[in-house]
Amino acid sequence: MSWLNNGAAIDLSDLDSRFYLVGSGSLRVQSARALDAGAYTCRAHNRLDSADHSTQLHVLTPPRVTLPGGPVVTARARGDVTLRCEARGRPPPSVAWLKDGDPLTPNNHDIALVDGSSLRIQGVLRVDAGMFQCVASSPAGQAVAALRLRVLPPDDGLELERDNGTAVSAPRGLRAVIVKHRFVTLSWEPPAQAEGDLTGYAVVYRVKGSERERVSRGVAGRHEMNVASLQPNTTYLFSVRAYTDQHTSPPSDTIEVRTSEEEITHGPPVGLRGEALGPHALRLAWSPPVAAPPPTKYSIQYTEVDSGREQFQWVEADASATSISSTVSGLRAASAYLLRVAAAGGAAAELRLRTPSDAPAAPPANVTVVATSATSILVRWEAPPARTHRGPLTGYKVRYRAAAPESGPAPAPGPGGPRRKADSLTTPADQRRAELRGLDTATTYQIRVCAINANGSGPFSEWVSASTQRHELDESRVPPQPPPLTTRAGRDWISVWWGEEVGGVVVRGYVLGWGLGVPDDAARDLPAHLHSHVIRGLESNAEYVISLRASNSRGLGPAVYATVRTRAPADDDAEPDDEDDDDDDEVDEPPPLIPPVGVKVIMLSGTTAVVYWTDPTLPKGQTATDGRRYVVRWSSAGGRARTFNATDLNCMLDELRPFTQYEFAVKLIKGGRESAWSMLVSNTTLEAAPGSPPRELRPAPAPPPASPARAVDLTWQPPAKPNGLITGMYEICYRL
Structure with missing residues (x-):
């Protein structure tokens, strides 16, 4: 046992x-x-x-808490700060925060938990200074770590000489031109009076009923601003100030804006359920969302919990169907999956399922056998491909039996007559070799191997044969010289192989040496069952001396030598076969990320556009905290494509050409991987005043019946940059 x-x-x-x-x-x-x-x-x-x-x-382990930011964290008033806390333990602990000993309740507006353990404060107040405690709790115990938050005066430029209406008056006509669930786009008119040049604008905003103000700054030349990272269905108060190098204007009139509900076209599917069809497939079933009309397309996103691998697939459905089902295949056995099903553009329903484990699906690979004595055989093999394990391997089973004689009468049935049942030897999963001992001398044995896990044995490999030696080999002396070497040279490699030993002496291994002009400048130990090796990393067009010695417990035997010249760099040579290298398990390529959906573009002016989209991999109401970013690409017909990096689900683009059609697309980048581009969306910028005068103005005498002395005929070409449709109205100015 x-x-x-x-x-x-x-x-x-x-x-x-x-x-x-x-x-x-x-x-x-x-x-x-x-x-x-x-x-x-x-x-x-x-x-x-x-x-x-x-x-x-x-094994339950008590929680452990660390503070990556250290015991003291500094923040600015009206700024944002994240108090980092990392909690570990088994099971994973839950995290709560205390402020000066009193529990903090996140509200998902100004104070929120991010990454499940860190505390984010938006719109820091001076009263936030104090002692914060991160408390991690689990059934195995509790751990606490404390830090102090220091609040410094703001550095947003609004602390200059303020409310001086005679120096800089307040901006005028503040209004919300776009209101969405995650952002608001504001527009205003410049101040009527300003001493000196304006250096910028600052939008001050807060949640209605909260004192936590936040500031978003913009340049002086732009009278629009996109305020992002807002919460859906929440009322905000906005005002804007202008400032110069010396003064800050009074605030504009405050406007009240309520963000919209999260934009979804459908509710979550009803009655999501699932079952395992096998170790690599799950079957899901659901009913359409309650709201009409019923959707005709659903997305299934499934994430492997342990590795975080995300994949997705689309499902077409009949609009009249009352129940929809789909099979998700290609999964890993014995793995937990988080599945999210949503109608296109709608909210998602979640379900957690686990694929069952099963017996291994493939046999071990490259089974080799070699007789090591008159009563023993050494068996080696490689693990089956990882995707066929269907659960953690617990070992390997080696079956072996004496082969029937090639000639002679078959044994008679009856007691003692039938051929003996195959014997078995079981090894741990981390051991891929076994020595069969106590065998009969000069007997041929058939051997095969299978993998084992908790669900049973997988298929056996094909039978391979080896014969024990007729006599015990001698190990009282060193092995004789190995057979002559056969070589093949490439530009930077030499392949060497040799035959079986003859001489009745035990060989436990080989020592292969090589060097430029002299042997044994470098060496490598090889096991006794290998009779080939590829030497790599050599110089081209160089002469190498290669040596080979057999070894046993008595020492190294005499060497056999060969001289080989590598090829010149210009010679074409194929790569050698690495007969002695183990084949690595196939590594699955990470699946592509899901591209953003629902890309929309709103034109604010002839040069400015707001682009926003939906990330289907983010649950409803959740913001990204995993370092993901988005790349927005836009171009006009025949123009060069430009890109913009965004960390939120929206952005404002400037320096567009008026009255020009652009195509926009967005892709997701996360953890070194990127999605495909989203579907293209087209829109045309608004018209603007012509950017150039009419061309080729030419006067000519007026044709009859007009008098040439009192009339002139003018002709011209339209502007090169009309920035819109010319209405046909031109203004003609003339003077003496």
Whole structure:
């Protein structure tokens, strides 16, 4: 009987180990630690077979709290600050904040939890200064870390000589030209009076009923501003001030704006449910949202909880259907998934499911066997592809049997007559070799291997054969010289291989050496079953001396040598086959990100546009806190494409050409990956005053019946930059 932890054998003979057997084979873990958590397998085995039983150990660890920002954090009044707190533990702890000993209640407007543990304060007040405590709690205990917040005076320029209406008057006509659920676009007229040049504007805003003011600044030449990162269905108060190098104007008239509800065309699907169809597929079913008309297209976003891998697929549906179903395939076995189903442009319904585990789907690869003595055979193999494990592997099972003689009568049935059943040897999952001992001398054995997990055994590999030696090999002396070397050279590599040893002496391994003009400048130890190797990283068009020695417990034997010249750089050569390199498991390419949807463009003027969109990977009402950003691309017909980086779900673009049609697209970038571009959206900028005068003005004598002495005929071409449709009205100015 033996015990395994996550597929690796536990050494129960170690006197300093915290693992030991009690009773008839039970395992006791003394002073359990977090690293001890995982799957434990009890394995009973004999020569014929083995049997496993697995269980899961969960180790609770008390919470631990760290403050990345240190014990003192400084912020400016009217600014924003995030008090960083990282909490760890098993199970993951919940986090609460205290201010000067009193609980803080986030309101998702001015004070909110981000990333589940950090505290964000928008519109810092002087009264916010004090002691904050981050408290992490779980069933395993509680941990607290404290920091002090220092609030400095604001540095937004509004502390200059203010309310001096004679120096700089207040901006006029403040109004909201665009009101959406996440942003508001404001417009105003410049002050009627200003001593000196204006250097900019500052929009001051706050949630109605709150004292926490925030400031957004803009340049003097722009009389519009896009105020982003607002909350849906919330009332805000806005005012604007102008400022110069010395003065700040009084605030404009305050306007009250209520953001709209989150823009969704449908509610969440009704009755979302799911079931596992196997270790790699889940089936989902739901009913259409309550609101009419019913949607005809749904999106399914599914995220692997452990790795965070996000994938999605679209589902077409009949508008008259009362129930819709779809299968999500290509999933990992024994993995938890978070699934979100939403009608196109609508709210999502969430469901958490887990794919079941199953027996491995593929056999081990590259099974090789070699006789090591008259009574033993060494078996080696490689793990099956990771995607076929269908759960953590707990070991490998080696089946072997003596092959039937090639000639001679078959054994008679009956007691002692039938051929003996295949024997079995089971290894831990981290061991990919096994030595079969106690075999018959000069006998051919058939061997195959399968992988094991908690659900059973996978398919066996094909039978491979090896024969034990007729006599025990001698190890009282060093091995003889290996057979002659065969080589093949490339530009920067040399491939070497050799035959089997003959001489009746045990060989435990080889030492391959090489060097420029001399042997053994570099060397590599190779196992006894390998008879080839590729030497890489060599100089081109250079002569190398290669040596090979066999070794055993008595030492190194005599060497065999070969001299090889690598090819010149201009020579074309194919890459060699790495016969001795292990094949790595295939690494799945990360799936592409879901592109933004619902891109819309509103033109504010002939040179300014506001672009906004929806990120389907963000739940309703949630802002991005994972470092994602967006790239907005726009171009006119035949023009060069330009881009703008945004961290919010909207942006304002300037320096457009009046009365010009543009195409806009948005893509998401997150964690080094990026989505495809969204669907293109077109819009035309507004008209503006002509940007150039009429061209080619030419006077000519007036034709009859007008008198040439009293009339003149004028002709001209339209402006080169009309910035709109010419209405046909031109103003002609003339003088003596």
